[in-house]
Amino acid sequence: MTTAGAETDGEVGERRRLVNVAYRLLGSLTEAEDAVQEAYARWYALPPGKRREVLAPGAWLTTVTGRICLDLLGSARARRERYVGAWLPEPLPEQLPGGSRTEDLADQVVLDESVAMAFLVVLESMTPAERVALVLHDVFHYPFAEIAAVLGRTPAACKQLASSARRRAGAAPAPVPATARAETVRRVREAWQSKDIAGLVAVLDPAAVMTADGGGLVGAALRPVEGGARIAEYMLAIADRAPGLELLERPVNGAPGLVARRDGVVLTVASFDIADDGRVARIWVVRNPEKLRPWAREG
Template identity: 70%
Template sequence: MEPVGTGTDGVAAERRQLLNVAYRLLGSVTEAEDAVQDAYARWYELPRLRQESILSPGAWLTTVISRICLDLLGSARVRRERYVGAWLPEPLPDRTEWHHAAGAGPAATTADPADQIVLDESVNLAFLVVLESMTPAERVAFVLHDVFRYPFAQIAEVLDRTPAACKQLAASARRRVDAKGTAVPATGRAEVVRQVREAWESKDIAALVGLLDPAAVMTADGGGLVGTVLRPVEGGARIAQYMVAVAGTAPGLHLLERSVNGVPGLVAERAGTVVTVSSFDITEGRVSRIWVVRNPEKLRPWRRAGRPAPGTGTP
């Protein structure tokens, strides 16, 4: 990272980068925003002479927020053991596809943390789920080096380990990511998602079974706040039956094809409010994993986003 000035504007300009680092490390917009606020609080608590002695406030802030996230990842494992059902990362909308709510001007858009997170392959839900399988140290080393290209010497300061040890951690994490396989191009994903939506809307179990891998797995996150399955549903046939059953017992749902963390997904609305966000992993033309987020606390960015542009949803 290039050195920046120690003035208020220079330090504040790092906020976007810090949010992007923290979201990838934590998988939560809310926790990422809290971590950023904590990092800034520590900066402004420094004596003025200490601030002026720091050649790169951006690098200093990145080190601090990475340490904050490292601590949070350790405690998160304990918290998630008490979580009701499966825990999934918070899904993010693509702001370019949405109109902001009436009366929300440019200032409101800029103030929303979700709007400042860059949506690329390092935030798609499949990738974030793989990150969840890593140890906190592996995740920090991998994200900082492979995603943000920070040198191992700087990562060593975060993890309090040697650069060689950090390199090994990143390599171990990389093997987990590589084991996941090659991503499907967005165009291929969009077509499969469209077919899933159509089959789901028409309650066509046979069509859904044909679109789902026989060994597919669906994981849902309601956080104990809304009804959903507490354990993963396994097998394409069982998932298809479950999806059709849900469609039959939830009248008024409106399915929309939307970008979820930068890749094609589905959003369910009821009375204009987003109640479910679904993301898909696709292997050889079939859906192999479905992640369904229903926890309303994780859907706040979608509710701030407003209605989609005309002509981009289903009738």
């Protein structure tokens, strides 16, 4: 297999596209890279004559990457039954200019609505086949004939899977303007820092839900915390127990979020779903240090 330094621009671009596909399918940057590496390993393991017979190497790599992801999604269900507490997708920091695979894998992922934490969480409710069909068709615009090669089903069956996935996802609400989302997140940060419980309750929807992922490696609520008042109390209890913790406003998966760090080390990344009235409807808190590796350079 070629090394990263020996890859052509076309190969680097192809790898980037595959990583984007795999991250959306798996919700894990680490697993996405592993899946793409395995797909390339299979490509270079083909005899040269066989490789020359492949008319569209990009399509071949996409099919193989999709099949690898499909297998991983199937096994992930069993793994997540043993996972301590809630499992959340790996959050991504803001894409930085000039990044490359060797510098920071996170720089390869295009941050758009298809990597919003709310969308990735919804994908978790789907079957592996539904998830693959929806992501490949609706996000990356692959025809069902090509998706059929990934899933081993007919194009008509793949179309039905995508339709079923859309029903699970439901109608997407109109996005709240970025400035309004940022203002809401700012109000959360300010209320938390000043230990203003009334301010926190005011910015949280009464039916808000907070889900935390510590993976059994660090302390985190094992069950979702429901209700704005309970979430506010929980957040302020953390503030009391965490002297020296900085709370910073940072983009998370392309949307306004919060990052908590101590002594320069990121300990928590929080994503928010903002309702159209400007209040927080959902909070996703990732504390599992294995999922925070892309944030190591947060400054």
